[in-house]
Amino acid sequence: MAEPILVAKRDESEFKLLPQMANRHGVVTGATGTGKTVTLQKLAEGFSQLGVPVFVADIKGDLSGISQAGSMTGKVGERLTQLGFPDAVFEGSPVTFWDVFGKEGHPLRATISEMGPLLISRILQLNETQEGVLTLAFKIADENGLLLLDLKDLQQMLMFVAENASEFTTQYGNVSKASVGAIQRGLLQLEQQGGHTFFGEPAVRLEDFMQTLGGKGVVNILAADELINSPKLYSTFSHGGHLTHGHPLNFSGLNYKVADYGVDRETEQINYADLQRIAEESRPKLLICGASAYPRTIDFERIGEIARSVGAMVMADIAHIAGLVAVGLHPSPVPHCEFVTTTTHKTLRGPRAGLAMCREEFAKDLDRRVFPGIQGGPLVHIIAAKAVAFGEALRPDFKEYQQQVIVNAKILADTLANAGLRIVSGGTDNHLMLVDVYLDGKGITGKEAEKALDEVHITVNKNTIPFDTQKPFVASGIRIGTPALTTRGMKEDEMKSIGNWIAEVIHSPDSDEVKTRIRREVAQLTARFPMYPNRLKRNASEANTGS
Structure with a gap:
């Protein structure tokens, strides 16, 4: 059994991670300056020393330091002695840098054929009809032994499908030139945002990330500082929305197909007509509303009407405005939404915790998903603090x-x-x-x-x-x-x-x-x-x- 990885130490207390348990999900949280980055570095170094390759995405550019050996200074030496490491040895970890844009590391590439129609449809946020047309283009290429390497290959294949639409319609069902045009426009946007540098050869292989050097696992660091700024990856978080509402680097964007809506360029407020159009095009099962940096009133009634017009349910996240909603100073989402979630801190002024509400028909399913679905033991002191906060909100x-x-x-x-x-x-x-x-x-x-x-x-x-x-x-x-x-x-x-x-x-x-x-x-x-x-x-x- 591998030795535990020492993550942190304070006085006589040591905090370690058991490597055999490392396949479980976890999160490192804390305020600015509390050591989140150092913790990630220590975990990466610990796995590397065990001979386990590591892959990390570096958004801020501050993980790359593990590639270099540190040096002893007076304060560092004093701190190491306090922690019981007077004879610490400084050494770097074997690191390979990757960059989709090829500027700060090895180019990270994949071919169109390897990505496949499902993933590309998610990247382009295609509706079901458009996804079907794209899948047909891949099928035709496969049947004819054609390998789609880059965006130009796919664009040419789509042109071929459009030119022969009548023939393919007879065999596969309706192939709309409008759908082909929508896909082509999506590919053009992707190309303008740097997609042409990602799609092509040589394609990266899983084995490229599974290298060892001198008995140590290689730490693969993806430069993500520029990558996160691509609208196709960065979504519309800059429009006041929340990471958990479909950001592609968050679980919500990774596990679900998301169509984003934002604010009007002139008014910088939610454009409900545009939201209606996007809902009609994407036909979502769930429409999510709420924000973390939106200073205006949200029209939950209008959003509910839009959702019902396309057969969708609504989830409102009111974490930031819950206190205002509780006393009637902001319209309530409850009459218009199937689900309402909130934190109990922020304007509710309670403990750092959460609250999920729903219509009665979904209550049993929601309860089961929370426990035993995701919740461990209940935090009784937090439950008590919530009760106090709710009592205050009634005064x-x-x-x-x-x-x-x-x-x-x-x-x-x-x-x-x-x-x-x-x-x-x-x-x-x-x-x-x-x-x-x-x-x-x-x-x-x-x-x-x-x-x-x-x-x-x-x-x-x-x-x-x-x-x-x-x-x-x-x-x-x-x-x-x-x-x-x-x-x-x-x-x-x-x-x-x-x-x-x-x-x-x-x-x-x-x-x-x-x-x-x-x-x-x-x-x-x-x-x-x-x-x-x-x-x-x-x-x-x-x-x-x-x-």
Whole structure:
């Protein structure tokens, strides 16, 4: 049996992974700077040392360091001694770099024939009729001994099918030239996004990823920083949607055929007419709605009507707006959707957990899928915390809190706009706003804004904006919400101060003078609005009485 892989150590506690259990799914989570990347590096190195080849996708470009041996420094040596590794040896792991675009590693290629009609249909998001025509093109090529190597080969085969449509219709059923045209347009888009570099020879083989060197497994690192920016792979996450709603690198996009909808280029709000068109073309079984960075009201009634018109059910993810929905400040999806899911933190202000609701006819199936389907032991303390949160949501003061959240968001958005920043969609109807800080190259990136604001103790997160030209880990915008500030008791005047501070830092990101002053002013504001003020008062009282 292979030795366990040491993943982390603290004091006398060691955290190890049993290699024989590594075929199970897992997730590494944590806030920025908590060691997620280092954990992945350690796992990759551990498997490599056991002689097991590894394949990883590197989106941010920070996994490649395992190819080089480290060096001893004073702090590193001190830390190694504390952990009980005074004689640690530095060495790199055998690494092969891969890149679909052939820029940062060996070209990763596959032939059209090897991909097959099913996978290519998913990439192009074809409907059933179009998928049938594409399958026919592959069948004809196979029957005639023709190997489809690249996009040009497939395009030529489709032209042949279109030119002989009447003959093939007699043999295989209707072959529409319109369907062929739709596939050709999809292939053209794929070509423009770099697909021509992926499809071709020499095709990568599974054996290429299963190499060893000197008894160590080779770590195969796929450069995915540019890959994730291809719209065919990146989906419409930049339009405010959520990873779990069909992003191709998420389980939802890997396991299900997804047709995406986004926002209108002019209004930056959901285009319901376009959604109707896409639904009619793709005929989905389930229409998913909800978002993580959409500042406007979602018309669940209209979405429900669209779904029913094509025979689909609806699942609404209201994780970010659940608190507003609970008190009637945002339309409820419940009358219009078969399924409604939410987290219980965010605007519900409860514990980090989730909630899934459905119509009675689906309840037993949903319960079985949760337990024993995916859930282990119940977390009783979280269940209790949910009950407390739901109880709070029933109180009149919770609605007052949510009303103030919206007022604060509007004031903050207006302040930022008046200070020269662009608010995506022109404003906000809920608890958050999306701010364009790049301003067509006149400003700074979202990544730079996040870092500069963090230096003055203002926490925001970089976020892509609709039709973003920046990479997702750079982004053109930042996302800001008001629930936490409102919970601390802050109101309109404080929002104006915070908005002006944010704008000033973004306009002068390199000014130490500005940052020093604002950092001091932020500290003064937060001191006036402490977290858990009742607990602080109780502790002070106990200290004064000597208890």
